[in-house]
Amino acid sequence: MSKSRTPTRAPRGAEIHMDVEKMHALYDGAASSLDNGTATERLIMAGDLAKVALRAAKAGTPLSVLSWDYGTEELQTALAERLQRFVQHGRRQVADELQRQRDAVGGTAARLAEPLRRAAKRRRPARLPGPNSTEAAAAVAVGISVSVAAAMREAAAMAITTKAAAPATAAELETAISAAGDAALLRVSVSVHELVSLGRAEEARARQDEIEDAIYSALLDGNTCDECEAMDGAQTTDLAEAADWTPNGACQGGSRCRCVMVYQLRQ
Numbered sequence: 001m002s003k004s005r006t007p008t009r010a011p012r013g014a015e016i017h018m019d020v021e022k023m024h025a026l027y028d029g030a031a032s033s034l035d036n037g038t039a040t041e042r043l044i045m046a047g048d049l050a051k052v053a054l055r056a057a058k059a060g061t062p063l064s065v066l067s068w069d070y071g072t073e074e075l076q077t078a079l080a081e082r083l084q085r086f087v088q089h090g091r092r093q094v095a096d097e098l099q100r101q102r103d104a105v106g107g108t109a110a111r112l113a114e115p116l117r118r119a120a121k122r123r124r125p126a127r128l129p130g131p132n133s134t135e136a137a138a139a140v141a142v143g144i145s146v147s148v149a150a151a152m153r154e155a156a157a158m159a160i161t162t163k164a165a166a167p168a169t170a171a172e173l174e175t176a177i178s179a180a181g182d183a184a185l186l187r188v189s190v191s192v193h194e195l196v197s198l199g200r201a202e203e204a205r206a207r208q209d210e211i212e213d214a215i216y217s218a219l220l221d222g223n224t225c226d227e228c229e230a231m232d233g234a235q236t237t238d239l240a241e242a243a244d245w246t247p248n249g250a251c252q253g254g255s256r257c258r259c260v261m262v263y264q265l266r267q
Contacts, residue, residue, distance in 0.1 A: 026089055030192035034185045037082035038075060038148075045071025045152060046177040050170040053156040063157045069149075076145035083141050086192050090199020094263060098210065101265045140191055148184040155180030190255040193247055197260065201243035204263050212266040214242035218259045225252035228259050239263075 048071060056063055159176040204211055216234040218224050224232075227250040236242050242261045251257035 026086070026192075026196065030086070031186045031189040033085075034079065034082055034189055034192075035182060038078040038185070041071060041074045041078045042148075042152070042178060042181045043174075045075060045149070046174045046181065047170070049152060049156045049177055050173040053160050053173060054170060057160045063160060072145060072149045075149060076141055079145050079148070080138050080141035083144070083191075083195055086195040087199040087202070090196035090201075091203040092199075093196070094200050094203035094207070098207065098263065098265055105265070105267070140195060144188045144191060147188055148181055151180045151184035152177045193258065194255070197243075197246050200261060200263075201239070204239050204242070204261070207263075208239055210266055211239065211263045213237045214239060214245075214261045214263050216242075216245055216259060217262045223253070223258075227251055228257065231259070 053063065055061075155177045156173065159173050204214065213235055214237075216231045218228040218232040220229060220232060228248050231245070231248060234245070236245075246259045246261050247255070247257035248259050251259070
């Protein structure tokens with residue numbers, strides 16, 4: 001979280017045009033989405049690893065787990081495609097929220113505000129573009145694919161070395177490897193919130209001339225930590241600063257932070 005200056009506070013009760021239920025349904029379904037989107041690639045990788053591990057065990061060859069690269073490239077490609085969707089979800093969220101604000105303002109007020117937006121656009125310097133969603137999501141995908149593949153390879157080694165004899169069948173070993181892949185995808189699915197926040201910040205940057213400010217929004221339920229609750233309502237006109245606020249780096253839940261930045265139209 002940026003510590004450059006003390007943020008102002010948005011007034012309590014300020015209207016926020018966002019679909020919280022839809023947003024958290026996306027996060028809750030992240031693990032299933034990653035699982036379903038990579039099922040074929042992970043099964044192929046598990047099958048190949050099972051064959052290699054069984055051959056190595058029968059031949060008495062030491063397992064060099066880190067040298068097993070089967071399926072990594074295919075798995076990475078599948079994950080990258082899936083992760084891109086979460087970035088785009090974030091962009092669509094902001095676009096929809098801004099449209100709901102326009103609809104709430106109504107025709108006459110919106111027409112009166114338009115000259116002000118054009119004047120603001122002439123006065124404000126353009127920001128330098130940051131990494132695009134393809135680059136950012138691809139970088140995360142590399143880390144995730146390596147993590148998932150490593151977990152599957154480790155499971156193969158454990159299934160061989162922790163038993164007096166090798167698993168009786170390739171299917172038995174494949175089951176152990178697939179289970180490790182499921183657990184790894186569940187752990188890394190928390191990255192989805194980071195990716196959605198990335199998409200939200202990118203859409204805000206693309207529409208910066210339409211946006212007045214950004215407000216930090218915590219859920220304020222029983223799972224909200226003290227750090228996030230203290231930030232709730234923090235307000236800034238600096239969209240680059242806002243992009244660094246969520247997920248909250250000081251969140252006591254670590255990567256499970258659910259806070260978002262909400263953007264308000266220029267009136």
